[in-house]
Amino acid sequence: MKQEKSNRNCESCRTEIKVLDLCQEPNLILCELCKPWVLSSIYQVPRQVIGIDIEDPSLFRTSLRLTENLQSPSTESAWYKFLKFIFSKQSDSSDEESEILTKIRLDYAGRNAIYSEEAIDLYYGPEYDPDYSWVELAKLSPYNGDHPFFDDLTVHFDFMLDLNKIIYRYVESLNTIEDEKQFLQENGWGSYVEQMTWKEIEPQIHNLYGTELSTSQLLECIHYARTSISVEYELIAQVIFDFACDETKMSLKNRINQIRIRSDILDKCNFESPPTSPFYYQIIADLVLGEYGQNLQYLMLASLYRDRRTLRPSRSFLVRDENAWTKSFQLLRGIIDSLGLKRANIKSDKILIKGDSGTWYSIKPARFATELQWWMVTNAKTGDLICIDILVPHKDLPLGDQLCSVVLALANDGSIVSEVYTLDPDRVFRGIQPVNML
Numbered sequence: 001m002k003q004e005k006s007n008r009n010c011e012s013c014r015t016e017i018k019v020l021d022l023c024q025e026p027n028l029i030l031c032e033l034c035k036p037w038v039l040s041s042i043y044q045v046p047r048q049v050i051g052i053d054i055e056d057p058s059l060f061r062t063s064l065r066l067t068e069n070l071q072s073p074s075t076e077s078a079w080y081k082f083l084k085f086i087f088s089k090q091s092d093s094s095d096e097e098s099e100i101l102t103k104i105r106l107d108y109a110g111r112n113a114i115y116s117e118e119a120i121d122l123y124y125g126p127e128y129d130p131d132y133s134w135v136e137l138a139k140l141s142p143y144n145g146d147h148p149f150f151d152d153l154t155v156h157f158d159f160m161l162d163l164n165k166i167i168y169r170y171v172e173s174l175n176t177i178e179d180e181k182q183f184l185q186e187n188g189w190g191s192y193v194e195q196m197t198w199k200e201i202e203p204q205i206h207n208l209y210g211t212e213l214s215t216s217q218l219l220e221c222i223h224y225a226r227t228s229i230s231v232e233y234e235l236i237a238q239v240i241f242d243f244a245c246d247e248t249k250m251s252l253k254n255r256i257n258q259i260r261i262r263s264d265i266l267d268k269c270n271f272e273s274p275p276t277s278p279f280y281y282q283i284i285a286d287l288v289l290g291e292y293g294q295n296l297q298y299l300m301l302a303s304l305y306r307d308r309r310t311l312r313p314s315r316s317f318l319v320r321d322e323n324a325w326t327k328s329f330q331l332l333r334g335i336i337d338s339l340g341l342k343r344a345n346i347k348s349d350k351i352l353i354k355g356d357s358g359t360w361y362s363i364k365p366a367r368f369a370t371e372l373q374w375w376m377v378t379n380a381k382t383g384d385l386i387c388i389d390i391l392v393p394h395k396d397l398p399l400g401d402q403l404c405s406v407v408l409a410l411a412n413d414g415s416i417v418s419e420v421y422t423l424d425p426d427r428v429f430r431g432i433q434p435v436n437m438l
């Protein structure tokens with residue numbers, strides 16, 4: 001019987017892989033030479049994410065891998081799934097919903113049940129039946145039918161509708177006033193503008209289902225939303241909603257403060273659609289700050305990093321120019337083969353090169369890569385680091401080509417070092433030429 005031959009080619013350099021590596025990354029077939037470089041290009045670790053130092057690169061790499069399919073949320077439902085994903089990584093008891101996951105679920109479900117079937121199901125659980133009477137639903141309710149708004153969707157809906165109307169009326173008035181002020185200032189009435197009282201915002205008290213809100217309270221909230229990047233009117237409306245239905249009677253000012261102390265973080269995150277639930281808003285800032293532990297902090301930071309990193313075709317496998325990338329790694333393999341086993345070895349995580357001087361060097365992907373140094377070169381025996389930059393004009397050459405230059409520079413260490421630099425232990429090759437220029 002004919003034995004079936006494994007005929008799989010490396011997705012980076014197209015070389016046929018003869019020995020099947022059982023530890024392949026999911027969905028990627030890679031040869032021993034390409035694997036470390038491809039993976040490091042996919043899971044490259046930055047020194048900082050939104051100003052927070054990454055102190056544990058290997059944990060961050062794991063987090064990047066775990067958040068691979070996580071998209072930046074653009075709806076409240078997506079925020080629910082996002083947080084559910086992050087917090088589900090916290091405990092390994094898979095079946096039972098942790099306390100925080102219950103809170104996350106009910107927060108989304110309660111606020112959105114009137115608008116979406118998905119949220120209704122999440123609120124009442126699997127026994128929910130749309131034909132149930134109010135009494136039956138109250139029994140299923142996580143609040144036993146006692147939540148002043150969540151358990152009566154119509155009241156919740158009307159409350160938010162009325163509140164939004166009030167907010168938008170104020171916003172409109174403020175816009176009109178600003179236009180008029182600008183007009184007066186442009187026409188030489190600047191000092192007069194400061195003296196005026198504007199009839200659109202005469203103080204009054206709004207009564208919303210038993211909760212009283214003054215004009216100055218509302219204006220303060222609106223002003224905050226107008227001046228903050230990540231605080232939207234919808235979030236402010238939800239804060240007021242929480243104020244109205246919370247029995248702990250935390251003041252509106254304190255509620256706004258809870259948002260205020262976290263908005264620096266959320267502003268930095270620069271989400272396209274920040275969450276509108278005050279609870280979610282706070283959790284996200286606390287995750288970023290590590291309040292839920294480093295593992296979850298890194299998952300959060302990794303997902304932020306994914307959204308903002310710039311991928312370069314020259315050294316990112318994901319956005320590579322396929323032909324140029326493949327050829328560059330084929331050239332690298334060719335150079336290593338031509339040096340022969342006595343001068344060059346490919347190991348599972350590095351390339352070993354013996355210089356003219358007799359020194360063995362190791363080339364690995366850098367832990368924290370820089371524009372000019374995507375690799376980490378060491379003396380293979382002593383472990384001493386050797387700094388080798390690529391010349392600035394050549395930093396956008398395909399990664400394989402850049403590595404060829406490093407390999408050749410090291411193989412010819414005798415000539416290069418004796419020509420320009422002192423030997424050992426601080427030998428520094430600065431600004432090496434790419435291989436096609438040598």
Ligand SMILES: [Zn+2]
Nearest residue numbers: 010013031034
């Ligand atoms: Zn390969």
